[in-house]
Amino acid sequence: MAKHFNLTLHVWRQKNAKCDGKFVEYPAENISPDMSFLEMLDVVNEGLIRKGEEPIAFDHDCREGICGTCGMVVNGRPHGPKERTTTCQLHMRSFKDGDNITLEPWRAEAFPVLKDLMVDRGAFDRIIAAGGFISAPTGSPQDANALPIPKENADLAMDAAACIGCAACVAACPNASAMLFVSAKISQLALLPQGQPERYLRVRDMIAQMDAEEFGTCTNHGECETACPKGIKMENIARMNRDFIKASLTYRPATIGGGAG
């Protein structure tokens, strides 16, 4: 059995969106290196509940790095020290006895803190609702193999589609820009033939919504790419920008008219 160890946590506690928050110190004792980071927090929380104190609120669900629910800033880094790893997949073997760990929520204008380490990422859903889809009503598509797609494009689309919507990119960006997230969806759909009819409409509508949500602008710091647990690349941002320019140049308001008869 690996040796257990002790840590000190400095955790952002905030009752709700309206109250101010502050850091509170908690010991985390008898931690096994095989525990996941969230299991370590579970242990601390069980102790708090037994004492009648409110446990530290944090979002989580799958604990497998795929649902994108978890996420906190660990010692200044979104999702913590391990590259390409969500908070739930971080393990305590990345830490050592006596470490101090600071935990904060994602910080961005567009993501109000709901409680402690939990934020409201509804802005991401609204961006998708604005255009992050292909209009394919149920029952309408043709046979799946009727449209061959070069493997290379399918693979690139899949790379972009791997985004889990966790918002670490926003938390990492000094401007709190959402460009990496938005460009990943735009790229995925722009790389596929099915995505072509709405390609320019999509980029325009999604970017308009992104701006309305008060995300910052991208000034090429590249922090987003480093923080992203799914390896989403900044080349997606370049692809989105090209499409956006093209969309702006070719913009024509939709013609409205009824059919004859």
Added chain:
Amino acid sequence: MELNSRIPDGPIEKKWDNHKFDLKLVNPANKRKYKVLVVGSGLAGGAAAASLAELGYEVECFCYQDSPRRAHSIAAQGGINAAKNYHNDGDSVRRLFYDTVKGGDFRAREANVHRLAEVSNNIIDQCVGQGVPFAREYGGLLDNRSFGGAQVSRTFYARGQTGQQLLLGAYQALQRQVGLGTVKMFARHEMHELIVVDGVAKGIVTRDMVTGEIKSHLADAVCLATGGYGNTMYLATYAKGCNGTAIWRAHKKGAAFANPCFTQIHPTCIPVTGDHQSKLTLMSESLRNDGRIWVPKKKEDCGKPASQIPEDDRDYYLERKYPSYGNLAPRDIASRAAKQVCDDGRGIGETGLGVYLDFDAAIKRLGANKIEEKYGNLFEMYERITDENPYKTPMRIFPATHYTMGGLWVDYNLMSTIPGLFVLGEANFSDHGANRLGASALMQGLADGYFVIPYTIGGYLAGIKPGSRIKAEDPAVKAAEQYVSDRVAKLFAINGKETPTHFHRELGKVMWEFCGMGRNEAGLKKALQLIPQIREEFWKNLRIPGSGADVNQSLELAGRVADFLEIGELMCLDALERRESCGGHFREEWQTEEGEALRDDENFCHVAAWEHKGEGQTPVRHVEPLSFENVHLATRSYK
């Protein structure tokens, strides 16, 4: 209680077509006058909410996560089945139907399964149309792989993230409707009660998980697509928030619960490391395409590193026992075989509860690159969790709770025993019998959501007057709201000493031991004594700090655990009463000489559907007989 399955007449290939024609239609102009609630935004709920809104119904959709995109379907790794036969290897609707009925050990309804196989092909078309980036071959056409219980390659996949990609497709379709204003989405809302008026489902009561507000939502029909109840076992491959609350409340309001003991224990999960363990992680079944499962032949070798055990001293037990399916034997069989070798003292790892899944031969044959391309993200995930490199040493795996075949009883239209209440996806019981084959849950969720409910709900709504919804002032609505707030107050009032997780863990231990991979009469009777004790202790000694007026994760968990403590009991009762072995339900008293499940078709070729009779009353077991006219009842063999 009447269990009318409403299976249409006619030959099996024609039933669904005929039925679609026979169903009454709702006039397009009238559709917007009907409101439908969809609880759940996974594959089943997301697909249903989007499709119903496209048809013109007014839809409200609910999920407990902060976004519909995070429903547990997102975690499915391996793939989705369809009978496309793109590879010319002999697949067909008939074969998918046959494999699924047989895979379920003859405890599913033939007519439902056939419909599932029929619409499987439409699902793939639909998803590709939405931009789901399925894996492709160099020629640009779709690629397939094999899953357990099948001898054809019919599984479509998107790397190891198939569920994620399918769900994002459904989510995007849903968000499109949200943008158009046809769906109102309620994220971070948990359903706590079903509103039933004169025996008909008319709405739900939810708790806003941010503000604590308890509110009712009224409608013309309610669809539950809230997933499985496998977290009753505490340690499982489910997401932490998965719960049985919605279906349990519906059950208590009159919906029969079918085959609650039919749970799936998946053979390939990462083993437990200690008491702190909060969940178990699946290693996709697709790995069994290339990985070989083994343990040492000799007990003395179990402590040695795998590399020091020569080929001749390894027991590739699945290949040995089931030569024609080998490592791709169905899940129930593969799990039981793992348990047997571990019971035999040949398990590996610190706890002795583990077997190897070895890629050495595949890496030598195909090269590490090819293996990385197929399974890279799974290998990475394994390494992150265990700190071991599966390209160099074999994976260590062990079975874990993964899926519930049981669920609310539904008829062919997916309607429960409460008119107006429909149940979709893993939450219902309908298609997988006593064992689900790999890659068929995604298929079923999407079939229900995209291609079944849009038709069948129309048939129901066409029979009720538009605009006949009940009013918020109705006493039934007030009573339901009151019930929910009283229950929250009751949980706070206990003010004991123990955490909700403590009780959940205790329940899980009992369930795993007595209602897990092997079950017997004495054990189940013991569990039926222990569970009420834990429940009593829960209601005496639970502690939830904070208040119900804002985010309170302990309260959320406590509410779910309270329900698991009741669901677990029904699972054990059902397991006790089903005196046969079938699929994942292995009663040790009923096995062949070789240790295989022994069905009793004479007495148990039926669905057991339980009716709630009130608090503290013993539930009543009803029976829906199953008949097999197209696939002949036979002992399942994968040898």
